Amino acid sequence: KKIGTELLSLAESDIAKHKGRLITVSTSSQEKYGSTRSFYLKRGYHEGCRIKDYYRRGDDLVVYVKQISED
Incomplete structure (x- = not known):
């Protein structure tokens, strides 16, 4: 595994261990963040929400969500 995948997996496991339900991460909508x-x-x-023009006109805040527990 690559380091980013390993770090994310560790974070998800730790959050689940501490009874976390959801994880959110945010990034820019700019093309240069497409790989992110x-x-x-x-x-x-999955994309949970998008705030249009958050950073500047044409550059949205994109929030991704992952549910890790049903509780």
Whole structure:
């Protein structure tokens, strides 16, 4: 595994161990962050919300969510 995948897996495990239900991560909608968005999508995250023009006009805040517990 690559380091990013390993770190995310460790964080998810720790959050689950402490009874966390959801994980959220956020990034920019700019094209240069496309690989970041793909990284989270490939690991079971979905786009939870988007705040238009958050950083600047044309650059949205994109929030990804992953549910790790039903509780």
